[in-house]
Structure formats: structure tokens, C-alpha cells
Amino acid sequence: MLIQNTSNSLVDTLRQRRQKLASLIDFPVILWSGNDSPRNYPANVFPFRASSHFLYFAGLPLPNAVIRLEAGFLELFMDDPKPSSALWHGEMPRREEIAEKIGADVAKPMVELELSVEGAATIAVQDAGTWTQQSQLLDRLVLPQIQPAGIDLELAKAIVTVRLTHDEAALAELRKAAAVTVEAHKAGMAATTSAKIEAEVRAAMEAVIIAHNMTTSYNSIVTVHGEVLHNEQYHHSLQPGDLLLADVGAETEIGWAADVTRTWAISGKFSSTQRDIYDVVLAAHDACIAKIRAGVEYEDIHLLACTVIAEGLVDLGIFKGNAEELVEMDAHALFFPHGIGHLLGLDVHDMEDLGDLAGYEEKRERSDRFGLGYLRLNRPLRPGMLVTIEPGFYQVPAILNDANLRSKYHNLVNWERLSQFTDVRGIRIEDDVLVTTEGSEVLTAALPNQASAVEDLVGG
Amino acid sequence: MLIQNTSNSLVDTLRQRRQKLASLIDFPVILWSGNDSPRNYPANVFPFRASSHFLYFAGLPLPNAVIRLEAGFLELFMDDPKPSSALWHGEMPRREEIAEKIGADVAKPMVELELSVEGAATIAVQDAGTWTQQSQLLDRLVLPQIQPAGIDLELAKAIVTVRLTHDEAALAELRKAAAVTVEAHKAGMAATTSAKIEAEVRAAMEAVIIAHNMTTSYNSIVTVHGEVLHNEQYHHSLQPGDLLLADVGAETEIGWAADVTRTWAISGKFSSTQRDIYDVVLAAHDACIAKIRAGVEYEDIHLLACTVIAEGLVDLGIFKGNAEELVEMDAHALFFPHGIGHLLGLDVHDMEDLGDLAGYEEKRERSDRFGLGYLRLNRPLRPGMLVTIEPGFYQVPAILNDANLRSKYHNLVNWERLSQFTDVRGIRIEDDVLVTTEGSEVLTAALPNQASAVEDLVGG
Numbered sequence: 035m036l037i038q039n040t041s042n043s044l045v046d047t048l049r050q051r052r053q054k055l056a057s058l059i060d061f062p063v064i065l066w067s068g069n070d071s072p073r074n075y076p077a078n079v080f081p082f083r084a085s086s087h088f089l090y091f092a093g094l095p096l097p098n099a100v101i102r103l104e105a106g107f108l109e110l111f112m113d114d115p116k117p118s119s120a121l122w123h124g125e126m127p128r129r130e131e132i133a134e135k136i137g138a139d140v141a142k143p144m145v146e147l148e149l150s151v152e153g154a155a156t157i158a159v160q161d162a163g164t165w166t167q168q169s170q171l172l173d174r175l176v177l178p179q180i181q182p183a184g185i186d187l188e189l190a191k192a193i194v195t196v197r198l199t200h201d202e203a204a205l206a207e208l209r210k211a212a213a214v215t216v217e218a219h220k221a222g223m224a225a226t227t228s229a230k231i232e233a234e235v236r237a238a239m240e241a242v243i244i245a246h247n248m249t250t251s252y253n254s255i256v257t258v259h260g261e262v263l264h265n266e267q268y269h270h271s272l273q274p275g276d277l278l279l280a281d282v283g284a285e286t287e288i289g290w291a292a293d294v295t296r297t298w299a300i301s302g303k304f305s306s307t308q309r310d311i312y313d314v315v316l317a318a319h320d321a322c323i324a325k326i327r328a329g330v331e332y333e334d335i336h337l338l339a340c341t342v343i344a345e346g347l348v349d350l351g352i353f354k355g356n357a358e359e360l361v362e363m364d365a366h367a368l369f370f371p372h373g374i375g376h377l378l379g380l381d382v383h384d385m386e387d388l389g390d391l392a393g394y395e396e397k398r399e400r401s402d403r404f405g406l407g408y409l410r411l412n413r414p415l416r417p418g419m420l421v422t423i424e425p426g427f428y429q430v431p432a433i434l435n436d437a438n439l440r441s442k443y444h445n446l447v448n449w450e451r452l453s454q455f456t457d458v459r460g461i462r463i464e465d466d467v468l469v470t471t472e473g474s475e476v477l478t479a480a481l482p483n484q485a486s487a488v489e490d491l492v493g494g
Numbered sequence: 495m496l497i498q499n500t501s502n503s504l505v506d507t508l509r510q511r512r513q514k515l516a517s518l519i520d521f522p523v524i525l526w527s528g529n530d531s532p533r534n535y536p537a538n539v540f541p542f543r544a545s546s547h548f549l550y551f552a553g554l555p556l557p558n559a560v561i562r563l564e565a566g567f568l569e570l571f572m573d574d575p576k577p578s579s580a581l582w583h584g585e586m587p588r589r590e591e592i593a594e595k596i597g598a599d600v601a602k603p604m605v606e607l608e609l610s611v612e613g614a615a616t617i618a619v620q621d622a623g624t625w626t627q628q629s630q631l632l633d634r635l636v637l638p639q640i641q642p643a644g645i646d647l648e649l650a651k652a653i654v655t656v657r658l659t660h661d662e663a664a665l666a667e668l669r670k671a672a673a674v675t676v677e678a679h680k681a682g683m684a685a686t687t688s689a690k691i692e693a694e695v696r697a698a699m700e701a702v703i704i705a706h707n708m709t710t711s712y713n714s715i716v717t718v719h720g721e722v723l724h725n726e727q728y729h730h731s732l733q734p735g736d737l738l739l740a741d742v743g744a745e746t747e748i749g750w751a752a753d754v755t756r757t758w759a760i761s762g763k764f765s766s767t768q769r770d771i772y773d774v775v776l777a778a779h780d781a782c783i784a785k786i787r788a789g790v791e792y793e794d795i796h797l798l799a800c801t802v803i804a805e806g807l808v809d810l811g812i813f814k815g816n817a818e819e820l821v822e823m824d825a826h827a828l829f830f831p832h833g834i835g836h837l838l839g840l841d842v843h844d845m846e847d848l849g850d851l852a853g854y855e856e857k858r859e860r861s862d863r864f865g866l867g868y869l870r871l872n873r874p875l876r877p878g879m880l881v882t883i884e885p886g887f888y889q890v891p892a893i894l895n896d897a898n899l900r901s902k903y904h905n906l907v908n909w910e911r912l913s914q915f916t917d918v919r920g921i922r923i924e925d926d927v928l929v930t931t932e933g934s935e936v937l938t939a940a941l942p943n944q945a946s947a948v949e950d951l952v953g954g
């Protein structure tokens with residue numbers, strides 16, 4: 035349990051967050067931190083991860099704790115460790131001590147929680163032990179698979195409003211996560227030419243994160259098969275002509291995430307075809323970031339990426355026709371089938387436990403268009419939002435060999451020209467971008483993304 | 495999903511394991527592999543870990559798969575990936591292909607499982623999604639927290655019988671895990687003198703494990719507070735006079751574990767007091783391993799460790815009196831409060847999901863003696879069993895400051911002499927030992943444990 039790096043400013047921050055929430059709702063809120071999830075047997079658990087909503091308002095990753103918020107008044111419920119646990123887990127901070135650190139007004143043992151559940155809203159926590167307890171105490175089904183309803187839905191919307199833009203304390207953590215992530219990617223690049231399999235590059239990257247006493251914010255992708263979007267295999271050997279795609283991010287001790295992707299050549303040097311496509315993806319990346327500022331629709335950023343990619347592929351002779359028309363026909367999604375990015379905060383897809391409540395502006399819904407359906411964020415940008423910008427180019431067999439898609443887009447693609455790009459299976463470039471009133475700030479700007487700068491970092 | 499390094503010999507091994515099981519029971523068995531456990535939101539999951547019982551009989555870490563065994567006949571139930579999943583997860587092996595790899599006689603879609611559940615026994619899997627499914631299909635409560643009963647208990651006992659000793663295929667994996675773990679510890683030692691906090695040493699160790707495309711078999715302990723037995727904090731700074739205790743083990747891709755502890759000086763060189771205690775712990779370690787052979791009671795190994803430690807502490811003037819008598823009075827547990835070790839296999843505490851069914855010989859129960867209660871294994875040793883030997887010395891404040899214990903053992907401890915050993919908070923030396931007919935084989939013998947050899951590896 036982490037309580038060392040707290041301070042009065044933490045208390046102030048948490049108080050402000052709780053007051054913001056109190057200004058939006060008029061019912062009590064109970065948030066559980068959650069408990070360990072078992073791995074292969076009950077005592078062998080995955081590393082504990084507190085619920086993000088709890089972390090946001092309580093600030094510390096306390097296992098098996100509960101906060102109750104009402105009109106800015108904070109009660110902490112948790113049990114003091116049993117005396118016998120000191121043998122195995124050492125002297126743990128006591129309830130009163132923790133209450134002080136997070137600015138709780140009252141601290142009570144867990145058994146008293148059932149006296150205070152009347153009329154309270156909550157958000158489902160992920161582990162079964164805890165959502166069982168939530169359901170029992172609140173006398174209704176509280177399950178991570180069920181979208182919230184009633185006051186739980188009102189609470190979810192209020193939390194989205196508060197968490198959608200980041201305060202200074204959050205940004206300080208997000209910058210820390212970004213800085214360590216930048217260092218991890220540099221270490222991965224530097225380790226590549228001497229590595230034999232993907233796992234060795236992953237090790238170099240995650241070692242940086244672990245050494246900073248952080249964890250990965252999601253399961254790392256470090257793969258020569260970048261065309262498999264969520265590839266979590268690391269056993270492939272590194273071949274000189276191939277690209278390596280690394281999507282790896284750090285998460286700070288109190289839960290704030292980074293999410294960064296770079297793609298580099300295993301030999302250090304891009305082939306001319308790889309470089310051509312890389313520059314197309316980078317152009318989309320740069321155009322999107324240049325366009326970001328408060329008020330701009332994120333969907334327009336996405337469409338801009340699609341257009342720049344289509345344009346680049348026209349220039350390379352892969353697409354035939356006009357970029358705008360190609361995008362209108364969703365042809366870009368043949369090679370860029372996902373969204374341009376998502377919210378980033380305590381979760382790498384921030385608040386995705388609430389479905390599209392956070393990502394989608396009220397009354398907007400996911401499109402069923404091939405080129406838009408995977409967009410995770412569709413809101414006008416606001417100062418203090420943190421988003422990823424992650425354009426990509428992939429040759430996904432499941433798409434390019436799909437008979438329907440192939441016939442639909444047959445005349446728009448120069449398939450023969452495309453066949454010259456077989457050494458480009460997947461490229462993505464992803465940075466974490468803070469929206470400001472005037473424009474944006476790239477939190478991960480310290481990690482180069484120009485092809486030649488990346489080549490320099492890989493060496494070889 | 496891992497299917498690359500399989501072979502005909504895997505099929506043979508699995509068939510033999512299933513035949514052994516079939517010879518012990520006369521009812522059908524259904525084993526679930528389990529599914530992902532969510533971390534902070536449903537799509538952000540912990541790395542998948544298949545159930546150990548499934549892994550033992552099916553050999554591959556397949557998510558969301560089921561095997562049904564009856565009289566040596568094997569049915570595999572799993573769904574082929576949806577076409578849409580190819581975009582995100584790539585082309586996955588199909589059911590028929592996997593059935594062939596594991597030697598299944600039949601392969602069926604999951605929906606057919608409900609036709610074959612009649613009279614079948616099972617073991618609860620850890621993730622809630624799966625034990626819910628187990629309970630529904632078998633129409634009884636199947637929960638990891640509930641000890642098995644009826645045919646489930648019969649199955650558990652039969653599985654214990656089969657898994658208690660390791661076949662050649664298992665040993666090959668266990669040796670791989672041991673070898674990588676040895677390398678990880680060497681890397682940790684080498685990284686220490688230039689590291690500033692515990693996390694940096696942990697990073698060096700886990701990087702070795704990740705680089706071999708393995709995972710840790712339990713949450714690593716890398717701490718200057720070795721007296722906290724299950725310490726999972728890594729933020730403490732490394733001070734030159736302190737010891738570092740590292741309990742870190744690798745797990746192979748198909749689930750087989752290692753479990754190794756070394757303790758070394760942060761400066762590289764033990765102080766004379768640290769060295770004195772280290773040599774006591776090592777003497778216990780060596781005496782235990784020398785005594786291991788088929789037929790010996792593991793409890794006697796534990797008591798031997800207690801005696802050697804008590805003896806060493808008498809020689810150092812910390813204990814007063816006679817070693818055997820001290821152990822009879824449980825005085826050793828003031829400084830060595832845990833058991834000498836446990837079974838090791840697919841789980842780091844092998845089959846601990848079955849409570850003490852695996853660890854304790856039928857009709858034996860845990861002692862409530864202070865010096866024996868934490869013993870996890872109490873059986874006569876048999877050839878092919880793999881056990882850990884992990885004696886230790888700790889100054890646990892919760893024990894040494896306990897008023898009852900202090901008064902009970904007041905005259906047996908020279909407290910003034912003890913106060914000269916404040917720079918020894920916790921020492922443990924742990925190796926993985928295979929029981930043979932003639933004696934034993936230390937799978938982790940390549941990692942030195944002599945004080946001077948450890949000093950050489952740390953350098954500084």
C-alpha cells in the first residue's frame with residue numbers, strides 16, 4: 035500500500051474533486067476500491083489495482099476500502115489490519131492515519147457501512163468479491179457488465195463530467211507516466227538490434243517502467259505483426275527486414291496512465307517502402323495534432339487523419355482517386371480500420387468501464403460506418419482533456435482478403451502497386467496530447483517520431 | 495495463445511496423464527481453462543492464466559476452453575474465433591487444429607457442453623465468469639472459496655495423486671523455469687550496487703524473465719525489509735549497510751513455476767553480523783537438502799531446519815540452552831516463523847487451490863503449534879516430488895515485540911546479544927529441490943548461495 039508520497043496538496047486536490055462532484059448531484063455516493071483478483075489460486079493474486087473512480091476521489095490505492103461522499107462530506111470505511119497480518123504484510127497504516135491523508139471527515143470500520151447505504155449511488159467495481167458485496171449491500175444488481183441505471187447512471191454522468199478534464203494534480207501524474215513511457219520506448223529502440231525475439235525488446239521497455247516503481251497501464255504490444263491490432267504474443271523472432279510495433283505505456287503508483295506507440299525498423303533503417311508509408315502515417319499524426327484545440331470536434335480530427343492517410347496513399351499510387359471521396363466511401367478503413375484515439379487518464383481508455391458515456395457526447399452514438407465505428411471518442415474538445423492521437427497503416431489479411439470489401443473497393447486500390455509494400459504489415463504512431471485553449475501540448479513530445487530520428491535511436 | 499512449441503511428445507505426455515487419472519476414478523471429469531480477469535475495466539484485463547488443472551491435462555493455455563475426460567477419452571469444447579476478432583487478434587488456431595495438438599478425440603463448439611455435463615466432476619476455476627458458468631452448467635455451487643465435496647472431492651484427490659510427482663515433460667519445463675530464475679537472480683545481484691531503490695533491482699530481475707517470454711510465477715518480493723514476509727513494496731531506497739531479500743521466480747509459457755530466494759548485501763559485502771546469521775540459515779538449508787530423499791517425512795526436514803537454526807543461534811549467543819529443547823518449545827519460530835517450504839509445480843504453492851489436500855497426507859491436519867502451523871507440506875517424500883527448501887531468519891517486530899511471546903521466551907533469548915544484530919532484518923535462502931530415490935537434485939543449483947560467492951556476484 036502506498037502512502038509515502040502524499041501531502042497536503044493531495045488533500046486539497048481530492049477535496050476540490052469531491053466538491054465538483056457534490057455540485058452535480060444531490061444524493062450520497064459510495065465508491066468501493068475493490069480487492070485482489072486471484073490468478074491460479076486464491077492466495078496467488080494479480081497485482082492489486084484499485085478502481086479508477088475510487089482513485090480519483092480517494093487518491094490512494096487502498097485495497098478493500100470504501101468512501102462515502104455526501105455534499106462534500108467524506109467517510110472512509112476500512113478495517114484495520116488484523117494483528118496476525120503484521121507477520122506477513124508488515125505494519126500497515128491504520129484507518130485513522132489514512133483518513134487524515136485523504137482528508138476524510140470520519141473513519142469507520144467496514145461493518146458500519148451497511149448503516150449508510152440508503153439511497154446511495156455507486157459504480158460497479160471489476161472484481162467479483164467486491165461487486166458481490168456492492169450488490170448485497172445496495173440490494174440491487176451491481177455488475178461491471180451491466181450499464182448503470184437510475185441514480186447510478188446519474189452518478190456515472192456526473193463523474194464523467196468531472197473526470198473528462200484534468201486538474202493540475204492529475205496532470206502532474208500524467209506527465210510522470212508520459213516521461214517514464216518515453217524512456218521505456220527509447221530503451222526498447224536501443225535494445226532492438228541485439229535482440230533475437232520480441233520478448234527481449236518488451237523486457238527492455240518494461241524494465242524501465244518497473245524500475246520507476248510503476249506498472250504497465252495495459253498489456254504491452256511489442257510485435258513484428260503490427261497488423262494484428264491487439265497482439266499480445268512476444269515469441270516471434272526479429273528479422274532484419276521487418277518492422278517492430280511497440281504500444282507500451284506506464285501507469286503511476288496512484289493509477290495515471292500513458293499510452294504511446296512507435297514503429298521502427300529491426301535493422302535500424304527503414305526500407306524505402308516502409309519509410310514512404312511511415313511518412314504518410316506521421317503526416318496524419320502531425321496534421322491531427324496541429325488541428326487540436328478547444329472547441330474542435332474530435333470526430334473531425336479522426337476524419338482529418340483518414341483524409342491525410344488517403345491522400346498519402348493516392349500519392350504513393352496505392353489508392354486511386356480523390357482523398358475526400360475515398361474517405362466518404364470509407365476506403366481509408368481498408369488500411370486504417372480503427373479510431374484516431376481515445377480519452378486518457380486513470381484508465382488507458384479513460385472511463386471505458388462506463389461504456390460510451392465518457393467517450394460520446396450526450397445523444398451521440400457509435401456510427402455503423404466501416405470507417406467510423408471504432409471511434410472511441412466523439413465530443414468537442416475541451417481544455418484539460420487528454421487524448422491520444424494514433425493514426426496507423428495496416429495490411430490486415432482479414433480485411434484485405436475479405437471478398438466483400440475487396441469487390442467493393444476493387445477499383446479504388448492499385449493492388450499491384452500495393453503488392454510492392456509487403457514489408458509494411460503495420461505502422462502506428464501514437465502520442466498523448468493535452469487539449470489547451472490555444473491548441474495542444476504533446477505530453478510525450480520528448481520521444482522523437484521523425485523517421486530519421488527514430489532510426490538514430492535504434493542505431494544498428 | 496501459444497501453440498508453436500508443441501509436438502507429438504506433448505500428446506503422449508498428456509495422454510499418459512489422462513490415463514493415470516482415468517485409472518483412479520470412474521466418473522466423467524470436466525475441466526475449464528478459465529477466462530480473463532478484468533483489471534480497471536472489462537477490456538483491460540490481467541494477462542490470461544489458464545487453470546493449472548486444465549494446463550496439466552490439456553497442456554496449452556487456451557482461454558475459454560473446456561475438456562471433458564472419461565475413461566481416457568478426451569473431448570475439447572471451444573468456440574472458433576469470430577471472423578471479426580481476426581482484425582484485433584489475428585488469425586487464431588481453430589478448434590480442430592488445437593484438438594490435434596493436445597490429442598483430443600473430439601472437438602465441439604461450447605454450446606454442446608451442456609449435453610455432456612451429467613454426472614461430471616469438476617474443480618472450480620478462479621475467475622468469476624467461469625465459476626458462474628461451472629455452477630450453472632453443473633447445477634451446483636462451484637466456487638473457488640468452497641472446498642470440493644462428493645465427486646468433486648474424489649476428483650481433487652485423484653488429481654493430487656497424479657500431480658504430486660512430476661513426469662519428464664513437467665520436469666523439462668520446471669528446469670526451464672529454474673534456469674531463467676537463476677539468471678534473473680544473477681541479474682538482480684549485478685544490478686544492485688548501481689541501483690537506488692528496490693524497484694530497480696526488481697526491474698533487472700523481471701527483465702530476464704520477460705525477455706525469455708516467461709512471466710513471474712508470483713508477485714516478486716524484492717525488499718530491504720525482508721522481515722515483512724510478503725512484502726510487495728518496491729519504493730524503499732537501498733542503503734549500503736542493508737540487506738536485500740529477493741524472492742522471485744519464473745513461470746514458463748505453459749505454466750510451470752520456479753521459486754527462488756536469495757539475500758545479499760546492498761554494498762556487496764555482508765557485515766560480520768549479517769554473515770554470521772547468513773551462515774546459520776545456509777547451514778539449515780544445506781542440512782535439509784542433504785537429508786532429502788524418498789521416504790523421509792517433510793515435517794522432519796522442517797524440524798531439522800528449526801534445530802540447525804536454533805543451534806546456530808545458540809552458538810552466536812542469541813539463544814540460551816539446547817537446540818532440541820528450544821525447538822520443542824517452538825522458540826525457533828521467534829526468528830523462523832514459517833514452514834521450510836512447499837510443493838512446487840504448475841502453482842508456486844502447488845495445488846493450493848485445493849486447500850491442504852495436496853500438502854497434507856490424508857488424515858493429517860495443520861498443527862496449531864507456533865512453530866509448525868505454517869508448514870504447508872506434511873507428507874513422506876516420494877521420488878518425483880518437487881519441493882522448496884527455504885529456511886530464514888527474521889526480526890519481525892510483530893513477533894519480537896509481542897508481550898506474550900516475549901514473556902514466554904524471555905529467558906531463552908539473550909536480548910542484549912540480539913540487539914547487536916539490528917542490521918539483519920530478514921534473510922531467506924530458497925532453492926527448488928527434486929526428490930529422487932537416492933536423494934535429491936537441486937534444480938536451482940546453478941545459483942550460488944555461499945556467502946562469498948553471492949558477494950562476488952553482487953560485486954561492488
Ligand SMILES: [Mn+2]
Binds near residue numbers: 375424
Ligand atoms: Mn491508444
Ligand SMILES: [Mn+2]
Binds near residue numbers: 753835882884924
Ligand atoms: Mn517459496
